[in-house]
Amino acid sequence: DQQVKQNSPSLSVQEGRISILNCDYTNSMFDYFLWYKKYPAEGPTFLISISSIKDKNEDGRFTVFLNKSAKHLSLHIVPSQPGDSAVYFCAASGDFGEGTQLTVNP
Amino acid sequence: NAGVTQTPKFRILKIGQSMTLQCAQDMNHNYMYWYRQDPGMGLKLIYYSVGAGITDKGEVPNGYNVSRSTTEDFPLRLELAAPSQTSVYFCASSPLLSRGHSNQPQHFGDGTRLSIL
Known part of the structure; x- marks a missing residue:
C-alpha cells in the first residue's frame, strides 16, 4: 500500500530557474517528511525535512512546503x-515515493 | 569516514543460487535497514534491525533472510535466487529509528546491483 507518491517521474528545468518537485501522501498521521537526493551509482542522501506542525522549512536554495489539508x-x-x-525521493515514516528525476540544463 | 559500506557493487547470479549481500557501518548506529529498488519504484523495506540480535520484517521480506550479530554488520541472504529478485539493494543505518513518528534521516550505502538470470 503506497502511502507516499511522486506522480512525476521526471522534470527538466533551465539553470537559474526554479525547480518544483511534488509529493502526495495518504496517511494523515505522518509527523515528518523528508527529502533525499540520489546521484547515479550512489545511495540516497538526506536533503531536508519538515515537521507536520510547520508549513515551510528553508535551507539555502532548498525550501519544502507542506499543505496538510x-x-x-x-x-x-x-x-x-x-x-x-x-x-529526488520524498519519504515519510520510512515509506519512500517513487522518485523524480530532475535534470537541470545549462 | 566510510559511513555505510556495501559489497559487492555488482553481481550476476543464476536462478537457484544463493548469496550474501554485505553491509557494514562505522557510525555505531543501532538501527539498520535493507531496501530494494526496482525501476520506476520507490525503495521497499525488506528487513530492519533495532540492534544486535534483533531483526524484523519489512514490506517485502519473502525470499530473504538477515542476521545482526554485531552493531556494525547487517548481511542480507538470498537462499534461492529468483528472477523477481533482480533489483538494486540498499543498506542504510540511523542512530534512532527512522520509522513511525520520527524525523530521523537514514545514511545509505551506494547499493548492490543484482541480476538473476
Whole structure:
C-alpha cells in the first residue's frame, strides 16, 4: 500500500530557474517528511525535512512546503544548478515515493 | 569516514543460487535497514534491525533472510535466487529509528546491483 507518491517521474528545468518537485501522501498521521537526493551509482542522501506542525522549512536554495489539508508537499530549488540533477525521493515514516528525476540544463 | 559500506557493487547470479549481500557501518548506529529498488519504484523495506540480535520484517521480506550479530554488520541472504529478485539493494543505518513518528534521516550505502538470470 503506497502511502507516499511522486506522480512525476521526471522534470527538466533551465539553470537559474526554479525547480518544483511534488509529493502526495495518504496517511494523515505522518509527523515528518523528508527529502533525499540520489546521484547515479550512489545511495540516497538526506536533503531536508519538515515537521507536520510547520508549513515551510528553508535551507539555502532548498525550501519544502507542506499543505496538510491537501496531503501534499513540494520541494522548491531556486536557483537550480546543473549539479542539482539527480533523483529526488520524498519519504515519510520510512515509506519512500517513487522518485523524480530532475535534470537541470545549462 | 566510510559511513555505510556495501559489497559487492555488482553481481550476476543464476536462478537457484544463493548469496550474501554485505553491509557494514562505522557510525555505531543501532538501527539498520535493507531496501530494494526496482525501476520506476520507490525503495521497499525488506528487513530492519533495532540492534544486535534483533531483526524484523519489512514490506517485502519473502525470499530473504538477515542476521545482526554485531552493531556494525547487517548481511542480507538470498537462499534461492529468483528472477523477481533482480533489483538494486540498499543498506542504510540511523542512530534512532527512522520509522513511525520520527524525523530521523537514514545514511545509505551506494547499493548492490543484482541480476538473476
